[in-house]
Amino acid sequence: MKLARSREAGDRERLLTGIIDLCEEGQARGEPTHPDVQALLNSIFMTLVVEAEREIRHRLAERLADAEWAPSALINIMALDEIEIARPIIARSAVLQDHDLIRLLVQATLEHQIEIARRPRLRASVVEAIIDRDEPAVLTALASNETADISTDAMGKLVDRSREVVALRSPLARHPRLSEQLAEQLYLLVGRALQDALEARFHLDPVRMQAAVADAAKAAHHGTAEGQVAAVGMDEDREEMERSLIxxxxSAGQLRPGYLLRVLREGRLQLFVMALARLGKFESAQIRRAIDSGRPELLALACSSIGIDRSVFPTILEHVRQLNGGRPGGGEEGVRRAASAFGPFTPDIAGMAFRQAVGQA
Known part of the structure; x- marks a missing residue:
């Protein structure tokens, strides 16, 4: 009662912890929770958690993520909290049902939707809801979830969507539910490295598949010279539209470093190149040279020069590699080298170092 009357954050956390301990002890003894007791727990937790500070909610989420006895209303509220708090709940809580997850897809942020797509053993109804929403970053997270219940029809939709969303191709090529028929469709869209992997995995005839690639290329370029000029014009128009958007x-003060991760999640590499060049006052060709190299530290210097945090860069690098055929190379050693670009120097120094280094790349 003394803890309950206290307004101190530490006392509130001790009270919450004590109640959780009691509930876990009861579960360990196999004691069923009486409905009246469950209703009381719901009221207590909702009152205390809503008023709790962020760090308390964060620690509470880690404990309640594995608690099957946790009140459903509380778990659903915590799943809508800021992403660092919601992440363990979305990833692990058995209290969240399929209809809860589908509702979260509608109500929550893009980061929450990505976590839902990554949830282990995701059921078919949620998979279909993700595909219907057609958010590129969420689709890519789903394609990387090898335990999700993705039907043959759903996998076919993902392969078809990968024609526009380049980031889907690499995870789909590795997915255990990819069939040989879909692998042959995907083969026509991917680069040489993924083609080799598909040939080895499905024992595809390389001669026949390369002939199919050649036929697809001819079909794509078939038409009159006027049609070909129109296609080039469309590419130029798209590039001009993207440049105008940036x-x-x-000009409106809305181009910020966080925009880079957003466009990468949408599979828009060229927009990323233009945005990074604009933010860092670089040439787009310099950024392109950096991401096509075998030195991820070049990209890291460019990112460091506009204030991107060291902890965010590995995610940016992963997305760029997915969209750019595995480049910039360097593997894990390259990631370690790139960390040095976020050293104890100012963004201006990082920018100068980038311009000098990229000229020598």
Missing amino acids: EKLD
């Missing part, structure tokens, strides 16, 4: 965002 300029408008910058």
Whole structure:
């Protein structure tokens, strides 16, 4: 009662911890929770958690993520909390049902939706809801979830969507539910390294598959010279539209470093190149040279020069590699080298180092 009357954060946390301990002890003894007691627990937890500080909610989420006795209303509220608090709940809580997850897809942020797509053993109804929403970053997270219940039809939709969302191709090529028929479709879209992996995994005839690639290329380029000029014009129009978008965002003060991760999650590599160049006052060709190299530290210097945090860079690098055929190379050793770009120096120094280094790449 003394803890309950206290307004101190530490006392509130001790009270919450004590109640959780009691509930876990009861579960360990196999004691069923009486409905009246469950209703009381719901009321207590909702009152205390809503008023709790962020760090307390964070620690509470880690404990309650594995608690099957946890009140459903509380778990659903915590799943809508900021992503660092919601992440363990979304990933592990057995209290969250399929309809809860589908509702979260509608109500929550993009980061929450990505965590739902990564949830282990995701059921078919949630998979279909993710595919219906057609958010590129969430689809890519789903394609990387090898335990999700992705039906043959759903896998076919993902392979078909990978024609536009380049980031889908690499995880789909490795997915255990990819069939030989879908592998042959995906083969026409991927680069040489993934083609080799698909040939080895499904014992595809390389001669026949390369002939199919050649036929697809001919079909794509078939048409009159006028049609070909129109296609080139469309590419130029798209590039001009993207350049105009970056300029408008910058003029409105809305072009910020966080935008880079957003466009990468959407599979828009060229927009990433333009945005990074604009933010760092670089040439787009310099950024392109950096991401096509075998030195991820070049990209790290460019990111460091605009204030991107060291902890965010590995995610950026992973997305760029997925969208750019595995480049910039360097593997895990390259990731370690790239960390040195976020050393104890100012963004201006990082920018100068990038310009000098990229000229020698």
